[in-house]
Amino acid sequence: MHCRCAMQCTAIRALLLMRFCVFLLTLCNVANSAYTLCQHDALNLTDVVTRVSVNPRRISTRSSSGDHLRIHIHYDESITVLNDFDYIRNNVVEVAAEFWKKALRLRFPIKSERLLLDRLCVDGLTKLQTMNGNSITFCVNGCRSVTKCGPIQIPAKHLNRCRSVSSGSYALSGEQGEGLSDTDFVLYIAILPTSKCKTSKVLGYASHCQLAAKTDRPVAGYINFCPGALSQKPMDSMRSLFIAKHELLHALGFSNSLFAMYRDPLGRPLTPRDPKTELPALGWSQTGSVYQWSSNVVKTVTRRWLSAYGNQTKEAHIVVTPTVVRVARDFFNCPTLDGVELEDQDERGVFLTHWEKRILENELMTATYTNSYRISPITLAMMEDTGWYLANYSMSHDFSWGRGRGCAFATASCLEYMLEQKKRLHPVTPFCQQMQPPKEHTEQLGVQVSCTPDGVSYGFCNLMVHAKPLAPQYVYFVQTKQAGNWSPVQPLSILELGNGWTDDARPLDYVGGKIALANYCPFFQEIEWERDSGQSTVNTHCHATDNYKSPQVNYKLERFSSTSVCVSHGPNWRLSNGGHMFALPVEGAGCYTFRCSREEGGLVIELEGGLAIPCTIPGNLISVKACLVTPAYTVHGSLICPDCRLLCDPSECPSVSFGLSAYPVIEQFSSPNRTPVTAMFASRPNRHPRFYSSHPTQSPVFGKKPYIERQQILPDQCPQLRSISSPSMTRSSFSLCLRVVICHFLFHLTFFPRDHDCIRW
Incomplete structure (x- = not known):
């Protein structure tokens, strides 16, 4: 008896310590980590060619051109020699380019059979000359021996002959390259250790480098990934894809360096032009590095x-x-x-x-x-x-x-919006007001999470106490008086919204959302952490199948798949063994699959282990009780039923709410060998596509992992006399927790630091 009690105490202490470890890492991460930004590459205008001849032709209607944007990708030798070049090409760059090929097409398709880029001029000095009705640029001091797009050398076969002014005459010299066929835009890709890559925060950068004559449209651009920035790990792959999509769009036109070049649907400049140079006539912008745009943009x-x-x-x-x-x-x-x-x-x-x-x-x-x-x-x-x-x-x-x-x-x-929502008795979503608890309260409270607004992940409110006071315009919360005393800011408390400084409410100058770029407005952020020993990154995104949890540690009975959604939990989700009860490290929401069946009451939430909960009444709290067989832990919890109409076709939702007695609270699937998740919903399409992954098709959760047999997770509580000794609570498991590496949860994929700004335990 004494031995069993000792084992129970040891296991419980281990779990609490593990929970504290996870939360402490998260908390320190929120409070202390620096975050990274996309810093779009600033241009040196002498390195940009502005009048590449492409001969655009006008189209009369939106439907008269069905062509997609034609993007040619050229890979620099610096990237083709890498061992993982094929992976980068096939799973990152080509996927990103394919997206924009389908999303955009030229308003004025080009006539030229081949795209030839111009050579850069020495010192950037040019002279504009009209020939045959076309404005052509000539180099005053000749052409540079090497023409680059950003840091990447352009192959000679992509370049036109050098046009220069010699002794007052216009001359052509050098060989003309063969050019690029079927190309509207050429993208140069490299992995070069440039000066911009010397800071650990920079994973890559991009811009345009050549613009078309007559339209100013970018016809060439580049992305330089910094060495070591890309990885084949599943979560890093998603980041890399984000880098490519984001930076490619900067090069295609989403850039303040191109605002002054924008045109109306008829091709007329939105910013006035200098008739002598045909360049924007308003001078330089306040930043001094780009042309000033007009108020039409x-x-x-x-x-x-x-x-x-x-x-x-x-x-x-x-x-x-x-x-x-x-x-x-x-x-x-x-x-x-x-x-x-x-x-x-x-x-x-x-x-x-x-x-x-x-x-x-x-x-x-x-x-x-x-x-x-x-x-x-x-x-x-x-x-x-x-x-x-x-x-x-x-x-x-x-x-x-x-x-x-x-x-x-x-x-x-965001304060005005939240106050307006409060007056209407509506939630302040997508913002939040909940403070996470300080370290000394983690044993009792854990990390409180909620579903993010898109419904496909969960995270915690990034409201925090900053090291320095915020600017007055970004202070949104106040401390109020209770019985003549200022109320303390309690862990997990919902902070009061301000509405002007009064005698009974004083601003909390140090309190605000984590993200400065969001004007310090607090919102729910996904949590992400990385395990070492070659294991993949884990996060709280419901579509990430690599977030799969083994039954021994799947305390929330979660299911991760390409069709999973976030479902809110009721309070006090707990584990028990014998007479001992303890909390989870992360509480408030989880990821689950679902099915739609009017015969079963409409929406049915599917939990791991073949368990299911019919949700007949939106907002209803449905009890969950299940046994994790191997560690002999009983899961006690509840789910808050989503509205069937948000996830299913209305025809599969009940027109009248059924009584709870009409269906069992928790049931098992009829067969432990169900078809994969994607097939399960083949005849029941979701009403809203936001609950499907927008990323490249991933295998369903059971496509990568073996189906968890029914006996691993069972309905109802575990037998009382079962030993709680299990691999999940051994010292080695706890050591793994201590070895966890958590990088700050704010990840901008272009500049995500791999080994910096992380906390190791």
Whole structure:
């Protein structure tokens, strides 16, 4: 008896320590880690050719050209010699390029059979000469011996002859290359150890390097991945793909260095041109490195801005092009919206060249990666408003952040939006108010998580105490008086929203969201950590099949697959063995598959081990009790039923809520050998595609792992007299926890540090 008690105490202590370890890593990660940004490569204008002859032809209607954008990819020798070149080419670069080939096509297709790029001029000195009705650039001091696109040398076979001025005469010299057939845009890819790669925060950078005559459209660009930036690990592959998609779009036109080059649908410049040079006539922008654009493209406006200190004003730089405004008004449900904000944080390569993160949090073209990315119709509208492309809007993802949330969300501070939601008795989603507990409370409280707005992952509210006070305009929370005393900020407390400083409420100057680029507005972020010993990265994304958990440690009975969704938990999810009860390290939500069956009550949530919960009433709390056989732990918990209509076709949802007695609370699948998850839903398509992965097709969860036999997880509680000794609670398991490496959960994929800004235990 004494031995059994000792074993129980040892196992419980091990689990608590493991839970504390995971949370402590997460907490330190939130509080202390620096985060990384996409810093779009700044241009040296002497390294950009602006008048490449491509002879565009006008098309009369949107439907008269069915061609996709033709992108030719050239790989520099620095990348072709790598052992994993085939992987990088086939799974990263080609996949990203294929997406944009399908998403965009030229508004004015080119006539030229072959694309020939121009040579760079010595010192960047050029002279414009009109010949046969065309404006042609000649080099005043001759051509450079080597022409590069960014840091990458362009092969001679891609280059035209050198056009130069010699003794007052115009001359052609050198050999003409064969050019590139069937090409609208050529992308140069390399892995070079440039000076920009010397900082650990930079994984790669990109830009355009040559523009077409008559339209200013980019015809050549590059991406340079820094050495060691790419990896074949599953989660790193997703990051690498994000890098390529994000940076390729910068090169294609989403860049403040090209705003002054944008044109209307008829090909007319939106920014006035100097008749002598045909270049933008407004001089340099405030940053001094790009041409100044007109207010037809981006306008600076003054917004009302509410903080805990009261009403203030704040400058916003907004894209005002017509398609962007039309699409954004519909997206945000704001008929009076005057434009979409660009990032206002004044950092080189970030400022004005990405969407504002507060309003488009996990959109591909925001400057940081925090939750699984999506490509919104607003970004496709931006590319259409360059004047160079027509967009295929069916390629956009079902982007949920901010959708339909009104003008306050799209134009005002997150505080004003949250207060407006409170008045309507609505949740403040997608923002949050919950403080995570300090270290001394982790044993009792654990990490509290919630589903992210897109419903395909879960994370925790990134509200935190900063080391320095925030600027007054970014202070949103207050401390209130209770019985004459200031109320303490309790762990897991819902902080009070401010509305102007009063005698009974003082601003919490040090409290705000983790992410500065989101104007310190707090929101739920996915959690990600990396295990060593060659194991793959783990995160809280429901579609990531590599997040699979073995039955011994699957305390929330989760199922990860390409069709899994996040489901909220009820409070106090616990494990028990005998008379001992203890909490989980992460509580509040989990990932599960589902099926739609009117015969079973509509929506059925499927848990690991062949367990299922019919959800007949939205918002209902349904009890869960199951036995993890090998460690002999009983799982006690509950799920909050999602609305059937959000996941299933309405025809499969009950028109009238059924009584709970009509269906069992928890049941097993009829057969332990069910077909894979993807086949399970083949005849029951989901109503909303956002619950399907937008990434390349992944095998279903059971395509990589053997089916977990029924006896590993059973309904109801475990037998009382079973020993709790198990491999999951051994010292080696705990040591693995201590060896966990967690990099900060804010990952922008372009500059994700591999061995820096991490906490090792």
